[in-house]
Amino acid sequence: MNVTNTFLKYVTIDTESDAHSTQTPSTSKQFDLANVLVEEMKSLGIEDAYVDTYGIVYGTIASNVDTPCDTIGFIAHMDTSPDMSGKNIKPRIIEQYDGNEIVLNEALDIRMDATMFDNLNDHVGQDLIVTDGTTLLGADDKAGIAEIMCMCAYVMEHDIPHGTIKIAFTPDEEVGRGTDHFDVEAFGADYAYTVDGSDIESIDYENFNAASALIDIQGSSIHPGDAKHKMVNASELAMEFHSLLPTKDHPALTQGYEGFNHLTYVQGECEAAKMEYIIRNHDTNLFAKQKEDFMLIADFLNKKYGSNTITLSIEDSYANMADLVRTKIEIVEKVEEAMKQLGMNPKNTPIRGGTDGARLTYAGLLCPNIGTGGFNFHGKYEFISIQSMEKIVKLLVKIVENNTI
Ligand SMILES: [Zn+2]
Incomplete structure (x- = not known):
């Protein structure tokens, strides 16, 4: 399973949520991606994969070791922000970004460069996926889903020793209802990580x-x-x-x-x-x-x-999840340790917003956040680096692998 192809496949499925809708999930098209994910999980060997009536996808990879170890959850959201259209996304790959202006759409004169977004400076030499300037990209949070799916595929294909792994993909995060029907008890993880957000070297557990x-x-x-x-x-x-x-x-x-x-x-x-x-x-x-x-x-x-x-x-x-996460800070340290093993420089960034993880933390499932590698979310300037996505897949595998030691 290749993370770039997986990501490019998911972004073609429109999953825009709708804050004004009263149905659950807020848009029924979110089931289009949910059903694809259930099929893919089953073909990977995650036999219990299913989508519930609220549009939440759940699945389990059973432990393949005898030693007791933590049951770790990984969570990402399927919907994209209603702030900009998520329909007919036409992603384009810019190979080895040279640091100059990127023309997203010549006809509409939509461009971006490092004077607008200095985060582009950190990506010179990398392969970037960008929009055609008429939609958002959907890296928030389909990159998180692709990264988790590729971690699952890698762990199963390579017979990596692992404890029980719990997976969930939620709808409606962007309209603040992502965890309204999340069944923490049935999910059964000791703790979890949302894979949602930007900087791949940041493990975040402080929110507003x-x-x-x-x-x-x-x-x-x-x-x-x-x-x-x-x-x-x-x-x-x-x-x-x-x-x-x-x-x-x-x-x-x-x-x-x-x-x-x-x-x-x-x-x-x-x-x-x-x-x-x-x-x-x-x-x-x-x-x-x-x-x-x-x-x-x-x-x-x-x-x-x-x-x-x-x-x-x-x-x-x-509420801010920080005080609760600090009671079991080792779940943050485990990610920092895995990052160091991969040559990354871990840091904690205060999130200037909320996450599904904040609500889950208060519902009893401690849930810090790992970045996906995407930037400029909720608009036409959204982009993601292929090398960052590949790194996050490795990080997730490492977290799983370390859990058995
Ligand atoms: Zn998100």
Whole structure:
């Protein structure tokens, strides 16, 4: 099984998810890939492979050693982001990238170079798979699936000694529902790794704490000619609310471990207005402080303009898995060790988002993340290096192999 061909095959199957759909999985076309994967797993010898009614693919490779060892899970997601079309993807391979501008689409004048994306500088000399500029590529996360499948094929074909290996491919990660129906108990792994993300030398286990805030503002509309001491303009209160949030917490001013409040939606008239924010921070205390800012501002404006002017509701979305993973940090160290054996330089990067692994960790399955080698996800500039994919297949095999020692 060749990882490049496997990847190129998967990206031709459209699996775009849909945040506005109420069905599970959000788009039934995700079953198209799920069914292909079940067939391929069976032909590899993973006899129990199946897709459940929620569109999750599960499979097991039974241990071939007598010694007791960990049951390790590997997980990737099948859907692609609704941010850009995942239909009719026409990938192109650029052999031995020379570091110059890449013309993705001459007719549409779509190009990329290292001044736009400095990550291209790290890939000079490698073979890159790019889009034709009209779709995303789908390396997020079909590269993860291809890498896991090729690891399975390699381990079975070469009779590599291994403990029990559990595989799962989930739908709807991109719309935040990837693990809603994931059966951690039935999966039965001691811990797992998601293979999703970018840098192949990064083993990540810190993600944001995340919440969303909804703000409904009740104004009082009256003809502006008769408005003196009567009008309360809800749109202006929305602006006042926003202006009271700390300026430093704007996403465009943050990086690394710095959290943010991001205004994702605003709609307003004189009578009523509505705002939606997402709130993010790696640090639990700072995260709580950010949520408190919203509450204090709502209280302040309600005192100023009347008690039912602002209605605020804050809902937690997911939490940072770091504290839980640190209770069994050896599962991160095992990956670092395998990387070193392959001549890689392991590092941990704080994820400025969430992962399926964060939810699974809180559901009882510790689940750090391994990169796939793909970059610039969710858009037409997405690309992946063939050498990176090959390296990740080797890394996954190494993790499995080390588990029996
Ligand atoms: Zn992903």
